[in-house]
Amino acid sequence: MKYLILNKDLREQDCLKELQSNSVQLILTSPPYFNARDYEKHANLPPLIQNAKLSQNLSTQEKTLIHYQNYLKEMRDIFIRLKRLLKQSGYIIIVISDICSNKIHFPLSFHFFNILSEFFIWEDTIIWDKTIELDDRKLHSQRYLYQPFSFYYKPNWSHEYIFIFKKSSDIKQSDYIKDPLFHKQSFITNFSRSIWKIEPIPPDLQDVHPARFPLEIPHHLVKYFSNKGDVVFDCFAGFGTTLLEALRLGRIAVGNDYQKHYCDLIERNIKTFQRDPDFFTDQVKLYRMKMIIRTLKKRGLTKIQIQKHLLKRKFQEDLICKAINYYFYTTSAE
Numbered sequence: 001m002k003y004l005i006l007n008k009d010l011r012e013q014d015c016l017k018e019l020q021s022n023s024v025q026l027i028l029t030s031p032p033y034f035n036a037r038d039y040e041k042h043a044n045l046p047p048l049i050q051n052a053k054l055s056q057n058l059s060t061q062e063k064t065l066i067h068y069q070n071y072l073k074e075m076r077d078i079f080i081r082l083k084r085l086l087k088q089s090g091y092i093i094i095v096i097s098d099i100c101s102n103k104i105h106f107p108l109s110f111h112f113f114n115i116l117s118e119f120f121i122w123e124d125t126i127i128w129d130k131t132i133e134l135d136d137r138k139l140h141s142q143r144y145l146y147q148p149f150s151f152y153y154k155p156n157w158s159h160e161y162i163f164i165f166k167k168s169s170d171i172k173q174s175d176y177i178k179d180p181l182f183h184k185q186s187f188i189t190n191f192s193r194s195i196w197k198i199e200p201i202p203p204d205l206q207d208v209h210p211a212r213f214p215l216e217i218p219h220h221l222v223k224y225f226s227n228k229g230d231v232v233f234d235c236f237a238g239f240g241t242t243l244l245e246a247l248r249l250g251r252i253a254v255g256n257d258y259q260k261h262y263c264d265l266i267e268r269n270i271k272t273f274q275r276d277p278d279f280f281t282d283q284v285k286l287y288r289m290k291m292i293i294r295t296l297k298k299r300g301l302t303k304i305q306i307q308k309h310l311l312k313r314k315f316q317e318d319l320i321c322k323a324i325n326y327y328f329y330t331t332s333a334e
């Protein structure tokens with residue numbers, strides 16, 4: 001298993017100099033969503049923001065708008081740097097959603113789409129449907145927060161965008177090698193359409209990293225947009241989800257994060273994965289089952305009825321037994 005973990009701040013000019021030009025087949029990442037970052041702490045604020053900080057007259061919302069413009073500019077500069085790394089046949093794929101900060105809605109996805117279009121060729125868009133079945137808590141809050149009255153309507157955002165771009169339009173036929181592990185039926189059922197329904201990482205597992213994407217996302221994208229032995233790079237690697245799936249599929253995994261403790265976490269996660277390749281997939285499944293068990297228990301279903309429901313949802317029998325033993329009797333599942 002070949003991998004490399006870098007600890008660089010991508011806003012710095014020479015941050016990626018140790019990676020060779022034209023060496024990466026796939027950049028797959030989920031950038032920091034604007035409001036997750038504390039821009040006030042930046043030492044290197046551009047003049048516009050320094051002026052804004054000096055000005056006492058600007059409202060919080062006006063400052064937020066200026067910060068947002070600065071953030072987009074930084075992201076644009078990062079994508080320019082990333083382009084050098086991609087092979088001619090390479091792809092760049094980002095997972096992104098819109099955000100709300102200081103009561104302003106930012107169509108972050110569409111702004112990223114525009115930035116990427118400047119440097120790469122658009123290939124496809126996939127909608128990641130994040131709907132969680134049987135999540136009574138969400139339905140409950142939705143009823144009160146999002147009233148369907150005129151001008152009060154606000155849908156509960158339950159999707160993200162997966163934007164697929166490529167570096168060049170001349171992809172050679174020889175770049176395609178058929179994957180013998182490709183499972184046709186599951187592909188047709190779940191991934192042949194432009195809407196992928198994948199439940200997000202359960203909240204209980206977001207404590208080590210707050211913005212992990214589910215393993216299924218890199219698993220399928222790495223499979224469809226690279227070959228064995230190719231380099232797959234996640235430049236905002238976080239928990240290291242992309243690296244884990246890249247390694248599972250026999251790719252060379254490269255990750256970067258500017259937080260040292262996330263780099264250490266990725267290193268630990270890779271070690272765990274090397275000992276037990278199913279550890280993280282099973283862990284996510286167990287916590288997804290925990291949420292289902294909690295909801296169905298509240299609805300008054302018996303243990304047998306819950307077991308049947310989980311079987312219908314195609315969880316493996318041994319994992320169902322484990323989940324029922326862990327969560328059916330414990331208060332934490334209530």
Ligand SMILES: C[S@@+](CC[C@H](N)C(=O)[O-])C[C@H]1O[C@@H](n2cnc3c(N)ncnc32)[C@H](O)[C@@H]1O
Pocket residue numbers: 008009010011029030031032033209211212213214235236237238239240241242256257258259262
């Ligand atoms: C949305 S998270 C990515 C999560 C990842 N896809 C996963 O499944 O764990 C974005 C990551 O980018 C990192 N990051 C933010 N700004 C950065 C920068 N300027 N340079 C490098 N990494 C950065 C954050 O520390 C965070 O872990």
